[in-house]
Amino acid sequence: MAAASIRLFNTMTMQKETLEPAVPGKLGVYVCGPTVYSYVHIGNARTFTSFDVVVRYLRYRGFEVKYVRNYTDVDDKIIKAAHETGEEPVALAARFVEAFREDARALHLLEPDVSPKVSDHLAEIIGIIGKLVDKGLAYESKGDVYFSVRHYPEYAKLSKRNLDDLCAGERVQPGEQKHEPLDFALWKAAKPGEPAWDSPWGKGRPGWHIECSAMSAKYLGETFDIHGGGLDLIFPHHENEIAQSEGASGKTFSRYWMHCGFLDLEGAKMSKSLGNVVRLRDALTKVDPEALRFFFVGTHYRHPLNFADKGLADAEQRMEYFYETLRKVDERVSGKDFGKGPLYGEPHKHLTEFESQMDDDFNTAGALGALSGLFAQMNELTDKPPVKDKAQVGRTLQALREDVRKVSGVLGLFEDEPAQWLLRRRDRAVKERGIDVAKVESLIQARNEARKAKNFAEGDRLREELKGMGVEILDTAAGTVWKVAPQ
Numbered sequence: 290m291a292a293a294s295i296r297l298f299n300t301m302t303m304q305k306e307t308l309e310p311a312v313p314g315k316l317g318v319y320v321c322g323p324t325v326y327s328y329v330h331i332g333n334a335r336t337f338t339s340f341d342v343v344v345r346y347l348r349y350r351g352f353e354v355k356y357v358r359n360y361t362d363v364d365d366k367i368i369k370a371a372h373e374t375g376e377e378p379v380a381l382a383a384r385f386v387e388a389f390r391e392d393a394r395a396l397h398l399l400e401p402d403v404s405p406k407v408s409d410h411l412a413e414i415i416g417i418i419g420k421l422v423d424k425g426l427a428y429e430s431k432g433d434v435y436f437s438v439r440h441y442p443e444y445a446k447l448s449k450r451n452l453d454d455l456c457a458g459e460r461v462q463p464g465e466q467k468h469e470p471l472d473f474a475l476w477k478a479a480k481p482g483e484p485a486w487d488s489p490w491g492k493g494r495p496g497w498h499i500e501c502s503a504m505s506a507k508y509l510g511e512t513f514d515i516h517g518g519g520l521d522l523i524f525p526h527h528e529n530e531i532a533q534s535e536g537a538s539g540k541t542f543s544r545y546w547m548h549c550g551f552l553d554l555e556g557a558k559m560s561k562s563l564g565n566v567v568r569l570r571d572a573l574t575k576v577d578p579e580a581l582r583f584f585f586v587g588t589h590y591r592h593p594l595n596f597a598d599k600g601l602a603d604a605e606q607r608m609e610y611f612y613e614t615l616r617k618v619d620e621r622v623s624g625k626d627f628g629k630g631p632l633y634g635e636p637h638k639h640l641t642e643f644e645s646q647m648d649d650d651f652n653t654a655g656a657l658g659a660l661s662g663l664f665a666q667m668n669e670l671t672d673k674p675p676v677k678d679k680a681q682v683g684r685t686l687q688a689l690r691e692d693v694r695k696v697s698g699v700l701g702l703f704e705d706e707p708a709q710w711l712l713r714r715r716d717r718a719v720k721e722r723g724i725d726v727a728k729v730e731s732l733i734q735a736r737n738e739a740r741k742a743k744n745f746a747e748g749d750r751l752r753e754e755l756k757g758m759g760v761e762i763l764d765t766a767a768g769t770v771w772k773v774a775p776q
């Protein structure tokens with residue numbers, strides 16, 4: 290496969306560029322991870338899903354990717370949350386790291402190759418701060434250490450902000466140890482009750498931004514390929530990372546910058562069924578994880594996305610259609626040998642289209658269009674095959690099914706057994722709508738008996754009765770299956 294044909298929008302240049310790794314065939318990817326003071330927020334889940342798909346696709350395209358996503362386990366928010374619960378901050382953070390791992394697995398997020406924590410990287414953090422102090426880019430002040438923005442003329446080159454504008458109206462507040470308002474903390478002197486480590490500037494803890502500079506350099510080198518995060522991190526977090534890393538190394542920090550758009554929660558706030566769902570784990574009690582992924586990737590990662598009932602319900606219904614198709618196709622062709630011979634039409638054109646959309650700045654929204662074409666063709670071939678040659682139809686369906694597996698690996702969808710997924714979806718709908726399953730099953734049995742006795746009028750009457758209960762039935766090769774009808 291042509292590995293060098295991917296174009297991505299680089300926030301640094303504000304242009305789409307062809308992705309060219311520093312080392313051919315290899316890519317280092319760093320994504321700013323969660324601050325583990327609580328459960329992961331649904332907006333962050335969107336960002337992590339976007340980069341999950343990016344990493345999966347880069348691998349699909351043949352790159353050897355090293356994916357690093359950190360945990361911020363030393364932070365003001367963690368200290369505050371720990372004071373509230375009476376736990377040690379490090380213990381509280383460890384608890385939420387585990388919770389994050391569980392939630393990430395539930396959302397089918399790949400485990401990164403390295404997931405470093407701040408609390409394990411004090412030596413690296415202190416090392417880079419020392420370098421900045423030696424170079425005159427940072428200064429100590431009463432046990433704190435600050436980056437001196439005035440000494441780094443390229444500051445704000447990612448966000449393209451103007452330093453004079455940034456300074457306007459800002460002043461150093463009473464009690465602050467920094468010299469100038471834009472200077473930011475690399476190291477904070479210990480306060481009572483806070484976690485603290487020894488350093489050349491006394492006991493203290495790192496500021497937020499320095500960890501990403503230290504950990505990315507350790508695992509990916511001083512220069513690496515792709516740095517990602519949410520749009521809200523551009524300023525000041527990524528700007529400060531650049532200043533620290535490039536200030537210390539004198540080299541380009543990340544060669545490409547990618548940022549994921551906001552998840553707008555207004556829709557959720559107004560929604561009855563979602564309530565104020567802002568945690569991923571709460572959302573996953575209401576919506577299927579793959580449907581949530583499908584909802585996320587239905588919008589380009591750089592665009593804002595409105596989190597609301599309608600979109601989620603549509604996503605889940607769409608997933609049901611996909612899984613119903615897969616169940617039907619698997620029933621027809623799985624494990625069968627249709628011999629060698631020509632295929633019908635151009636079955637791989639959908640996969641080619643999927644790839645060309647993904648090559649264009651990971652355009653998942655466009656890629657889903659190609660996926661729809663793929664499923665429409667599978668349905669056509671199973672329901673009303675345009676050719677008589679059953680072996681040719683079987684071979685073509687198998688080829689299409691194989692392409693679905695490839696797409697599935699990139700999007701993290703259709704990883705379930707179709708019958709299992711459909712059953713879970715049905716169970717959830719049954720609960721929500723209060724449907725009596727025992728009654729449904731006895732009516733289906735009565736209908737099958739009526740049909741066996743050729744009493745088709747009674748069979749139709751029973752089908753109508755089921756319909757009145759919100760149940761749709763489908764006669765398949767494996768027997769009658771039922772589902773809850775969409776509302």
Ligand SMILES: [Zn+2]
Pocket residue numbers: 320321322501526530
């Ligand atoms: Zn970061």
